Amino acid sequence: MFRSFLVALAALLATPALTAPALAAPPVWTVRDADSEVVLFGAMHVLPKDLDWKPPALDAALARADDLWFEVPMDAAADRRMQDLAGAYGLLPPGQTLTSRLKPRAAARLRDLAQRLDVPMSELERLRPWMAEVRLTTAAFARDQGLAEGGVERRLQAQASPTIARKAFETPDEQMALFAGASEADQVRTLNATVRQLRKDPGAYRRLVAAWSKGDQKALERAVVGGMRKSSPALYRRFIVERNARWMDALQARLAGSGRTVVVVGAGHLLGPDGLPARLRALGYDVEGPR
DSSP states (O other): OTTHHHHOOOOOOOOGGGSOOTTOOOOEEEEEOSSEEEEEEEEOSSBOTTOOOOOHHHHHHHHHOSEEEESSOOSHHHHHHHHHHHHHHHBOOTTOOSGGGSOHHHHHHHHHHHHHHTOOHHHHTTBOHHHHHHHHHHHHHHHTTOBGGGSHHHHHHHHSOTTSEEEESSOHHHHHHHHHTSOHHHHHHHHHHHHHHHHHOTTHHHHHHHHHHHTOHHHHHIIIIIHHHHHOHHHHIIIIIHHHHHHHHHHHHHHHSOEEEEEEEEGGGGSSTTSHHHHHHHTTOEEESOO
């Protein structure tokens, strides 16, 4: 579930039900003080390329923005760095295998899912558990036409005016360290959970996209962070709570200045009591948007 809350958990199977609702309305939050404005938008990192999701409030914010913030840079240099880091941190040492780290039943479930998704076991055996989870989730989403190129950040990076300064909360090295630095026990636990979900609940990704498109906050919170918060509190702290705390420093510094900012991060970072909107409200900022 590493990429889950941002890439967001679950399943496969292409179907016409994956179209956006007639009036797509992913939520937008707006934070204002006397001389600055920050608009927060929760992204789906992987989406069908033809999904029409952009709310008018986001278009309006981008039209007047001075800067656009992502989790990590969206440029070609950052992409190359992430690929290099994935190779460095995502592969097991020579002679070691992924299934040797799994119990027999878990290994059997992994093989079954790999066959369903046409992912070669010879490829998976070389991967650390967190990278195997990313690989399987990516393959599952692709079955439902979910692609990184269709994700919110890629599309906004390409579509937003080049005069808007691009900024990021983390470097590729910092984000990769989050994945690679998790304990192997946690990696195996969440890999097993994701494999079970991908096998048993092929409609989860479609429901997630639908909930996000409709702005269904309760369904989103259950799907994106609820499971992690309950089953892996250490990972929830690592991937959501601690990162949000660091990002708050940058947001407060931005609000202490002047100008207009758009922030686009994974939807999980904006949900619930640990989300950025709730944290800003707790500090007394005027935040418009869902509670």
